[in-house]
Amino acid sequence: MPSLKEVRNRINSVKSTQQITKAMKMVAAAKLRRAQTNITQMRPYAAMLQNILQNLSANMDQEIFSSPYIQERSPDKVLIIAISSDRGLCGAFNSNIIKATRRLLDETYAPQVAQGQVSILPIGNKVYDYFRKRDYPLVEDYRGVLQQLSFSTVKTAAEYVLKAFVAGTYDKVEIVYTEFRNVITQVVQVEQMLPVVPTQPEEGVANNSSVDYILEPSQEEIITELIPKILKMQLYRAVLDSNASEYGARMTAMDKATDNAAALIKELQLIYNRARQAAITKEILEIVGGAEALNAE
Template sequence: MASLKEVRNRIVSVNSTQQITKAMKMVAAAKLRRAQDNILQMRPYAQKLGQMLSTVSAGSESSVDSPLKDVRAIDKVLIVVVTSDRGLCGAFNTNIIKATLQLINEKYSVQASRGNVEIFAIGKKGAEAFVRRGFKVNTGYTDLFTRLKFVNVKEAAEQIMKDFSEGRYDVVDLVFNEFKNVATQIIHTDPFLPIVADTTTQQVKAPEVNYIFEPNEEEILAELIPKSLKIKLYRAVLESNASEQGARMTAMDKATENAQELLKALKLVYNRTRQAAITTEILEIVGGAEALKSA
């Protein structure tokens, strides 16, 4: 049985940990509110921009040539993985890493065996995980969450589009967590490049739309295509940021509850140990007194 001093030290340690987890939960809750507001404001714009691009493309009479639409034989693959910079957020990062590995094994196993799968890491945890696994990792934008602004995410999207246009990659996929609520995050593995026309949208919308383009169709689509990709990546980063704070808030809440349960158990052990020590001392005193009487 542990001594009273050891149990007291454990109680002090768990109590300190509980105070830390409570503080981290409050910080995560405050950050979540801001992150949730940002993503709720971004979603309608991103969805409308995507619809606009689909309907304009469907209603156009000619196909606008763009290097971002080039469909090539898949040899070199880039996967954009959005994780967090810090841990203590439950299975948030682990689930993204598992989903990415599953995507590679199921879809790009041949390319991976040749060493032609590269990771574009947004967030330090993902970069560290895939470096340990021996993947080629682009770490130029791992710190986006420390400077989370559209202009910085735009630079990352422009770099990805530039590399794809120059033929460095044949396909680009995006893996991230979509925020649903505090306790739920939905993992998405979405194609990013090349841009593939939505045949369903074309079949349904094409007869119904008749656009007048100003200045002209080519310039408008040439502007819309890169902008929609930048917004798509920015939305993924905002979704992941809100998901991270929700996951951390949930994890810290659970940790606080666990610490409370552990404190109850330790205090019970402490009281029993103290009672046993007092009983032992009383028995020793009584035994000593009896010995003196017999002397």
């Protein structure tokens, strides 16, 4: 059985850790409120842009509805945008992103990986560190986006991706991120960013969302402006989703850590009381034994 001093020191250590996890939970909760507000306000705008694109693609002549971002090519060169966090202590948040990215690499794009034709654009230090240590081709310029998260910083990364796709540097671009649903639930998603696949109405289903647009100055110019904007907003939404998911996962992890610390303190307190009682009993027995020896004399 450990000594009273050892148990007491361990109890104090766990209490200190519990105070840290409580503070981290409160900080994560405050940041989560802001991040949740950002993604909640962002989603209707992104959905409206996507709805406009769907209506245009469903009602325009496909010969007119053309863009370099729609051109499908053989996916010989692939870019995967993986969005993680900069720091740990957020449960399985980062490991889930890494697993989903590895699944893409090992299953979907295994031939391209074998030829060295798959690159990774990491957003977040955790996914960057993981794939850098394993010598994957990386686009490192945008891994610090989360340090100054704004549309302008994400826009810079999106513009690089768009230019690289048009130039033929990549034939296909995928985004791996975590969709925020609530504090407890975050779901890893894999979305194709490029080439854009126009959504067509299903056969036999009326297109009730069809809108007769008046396009000014021209259809071509509208499409030229609309698709890049939608793609930039798609990446920005994914980053905001991931950011909110990170704080939700961190708040949940710190809450569980605080509860585990409380349970451990209770267990250590019980061990301490037993050790203390054993020490008292031993002292009483020694006193009684000494008294009986004196009486025997």
